[in-house]
Amino acid sequence: MHALVEQATEHWGYLAPLLSMPSCEAEYDTRVEALDEILDLIGDDESHPLASLAGRLGDIIEAYDEENRPLPDVSGTEVLRYLMQEHHISQSDLSEVGAQSVVSAILAGHRKLNWRQICELSERFGISTESFKEPSGKLRTLG
Structure with missing residues (x-):
């Protein structure tokens, strides 16, 4: 030693x-x-x-x-929108979320990401499921 x-x-x-x-x-x-x-x-x-x-x-x-450099509190939808922009992905490229109409409804705030979608997106982008939590700290789990 x-x-x-x-x-x-x-x-x-x-x-x-x-x-x-x-x-x-x-x-x-x-x-x-x-x-x-x-x-x-x-x-x-x-x-x-x-x-x-x-x-x-x-x-x-x-x-x-x-x-x-704390990350700002943003919604799961805002995270998804950012990832789509960064990766040059259109709504139709997100088959793991659902049809383009489903993605559109999510991005418009009419639907929420469900747990399956969050897990799929987390795996696709290599980020934690926590990235899709609401500013309140709760994960979106309703579809």
Whole structure:
């Protein structure tokens, strides 16, 4: 263990800035850039020696985001509308929600997303079902 402590001491000056919580936007940006570089380097190799550093750095960035950049309270419909715009998806591309008329009714606020639709959308976009919760904190579960 003594050799491990010696190595940590030798390299800590280089790692400490990455592993501490950012105190300002510039430090945050530095950590995001470092994470991007590390992810480019390791690619899909989860056994890469820097994979755990990437995970830890991601946790630090996420904690900063949650504390300093809270997401606004938006409805599940607003989330869906945003995802459609970001992914250049039309109403007819959302077969997991239903027919185009169903999607239209949801986007117009005449219907709510049901649990099955939320789960399908969550899987399609790789986001949590919690993303579709109402500003009140409740998930839409009525159809």
